[in-house]
Amino acid sequence: MKKKEPLNQVREFETLPRCLDYMEKEYKEKPALTFYREDGTEITRNYREFTRDVRTCMRALKKAGLDGKHVALISENRYEWVVIFWAVTCLGGVLAAIDVEQPEEEIAEMVSYADARAVFLSDAFLPVMKEWLSGRRRVVILGESGEEESFQDFLELSEDYADGNLRHLPEPEDRALLVYTSGTTSTAKPVVLSHRNLLSNAAGAMAMVCVGERIFTPLPLYHTYSLTCGMLGCLSQGLHFSANGYLKTMMRDIRRFEADTLLSVPMITDSLLRAIWNLQEREGTRQETEQLLEKERKRRKWRLRHRTVRDGHVPEILGPRLRRIISGGAHMNEKTAEELELYGISVLQGYGITECSPLISVNRNHSSRRKSVGTLIPGMEIKFTGGEILVKGPSVFQGYYKNESLTREVLVHGWFHTGDIGYMDKQGYLYICGRKKSLIVFSNGKKVVPEELEQQLVRLPYIREVIVYGARSGQTEDDVTLSAMIYPDREKTAGMSSFEVLEKIQDEISELNRTLPFYKRIQSLKLTETEFVKTGIQKIRRKEGSL
DSSP states (O other), X not given: OOOOOOOOOOOOOSSHHHHHHHHHHHTTTSEEEEEEOTTSOEEEEEHHHHHHHHHHHHHHHHHTTOTTSEEEEEOSSOHHHHHHHHXXXXXXXXXXXXXXXXXXXXXXXXXXXXXXXXXXEEGGGHHHHHHHHTTTSEEEEESOOTTSEEHHHHHGGGGGOOGGGGOOOOOTTSEEEEEEXXXXXXXXXXXXEEHHHHHHHHHHHHHHOOOOSEEEEOSOTTSHIIIIIIIIHHHHTTOXXXXXXXXXXXXXXXXXXXXXXXXXXXXXXXXXXXXXXXXXXXXXOHHHHHHHHHHHHHHTOOSOSOOTTTTTTTHHHHOSSOOEEEEOSSOOOHHHHHHHHHTTOEEEEEEEOGGGSSEEEEOBTTBOOTTSOOEEOTTOEEEEETTEEEEESTTSOOEETTOHHHXXXXXETTEEEEEEEEEEOTTSOEEEEEESTTOEEOTTSOEEOHHHHHHHHTTSTTEEEEEEEEXXXXXXXXXXXXXXXXXXXXXXXXXXXXXXXXXXXXXXXXXXXTTSOGGGSOOEXXXXXXXXXXXXXXXXXXXXXXX
């Protein structure tokens, strides 16, 4: 029997102020955070500088009467984002981390619903948000302020305020974060997470995976995946963290930071792999690489002794140090994971939900199964009811803000109903099949999990994105035809007419259908000219993308 991989030794904290005190005392000159401005300017701070900046912001918040209050933050990833998060929460306040991907009227509604007494707003969003926020609460601008109060102006409030007045120690169960879910089938819900929720999850994430010294993510910090598993996990353990703030500079920033570990989602990982392909095509090595990949696939040996291609071109895209990608948000394309392993980069899938702070399970450095989302993090319990995954533990949220009825629906005796369908094998590895709400039920009682079919369809050469759904074909709700809405791969279909693209994809799906049970076969398909609407971590919004 294979020996179980031991957990990593990590430092655990119950509240953010206690964690901040430890960072200030123990990590000092170690590099803490690096951010890159759009023009390429690098901002790097060590732990001594970072904790100093947090305490300066805390004094300013206290002087402004914002200690213990709800404060909204509307910004792309930047250094100030992290400083404000720590300052607000260490003073016993609640940070409302706003998803900037939403329309301005929804952002304004989020701020209002969160009862925010002040808004810290990136200058990039000031033009569209000014009319929604002006005159209703204190607005502080991160960047060029113009007529508004700038962050630097705000920090000047700290100059005549003594540190001795900052001794406010929140309890572990006190609220720290209000974050809106990026639901794929429903409107965003305001999730309340405590100090214990966040720090327990951060420690659990670090106990599961050895990430090295330098960790990078292109994902927004207003999502708990990058905030908890990334920023909080790294800083609490004295590591060096960087987060990309601008999509168009992502490739540049990944190369510059030279991370050991990348926190990503499948769509971004696929785009990075395509960049490697393009480079190989230009250098004339792509065909050789594909031959090697096929050879290794037949041998089914993915822990290669020689990283034959990595030293040639991969570092030019991913940097010279990258050894692992931790993937969440959606199921990873198996072929993408296989090829990255050929380059000496392991892909570890995980599973999380905002209401769980978010991590529930993850694969480990030396015990990983590609089709699984790994084993449970420390302290997490699991059970299954009718195939649905239920979880319980210190990371599970307190409830939805100002919505007790919705909380009672999903949180029963401490067990959170995830809405996901899955199962666990005898070795404790968890597998996700799909969402309970998206399950397609036919009149004969047969059930289809559309995500399982989507994973097969997206591997076909001419398909970039796909949603499988049940199209009504009769009078009743369960009288449906299995259908697919497809966004083609524009690079591979360049120069082809719409009819030719449709014909190619129909031929591919016909071949796939022959391998599937009759009730799982795609009966009709439609093409769309535009990409599907996605959440901030690049999940397709099913409700908006399907018919």
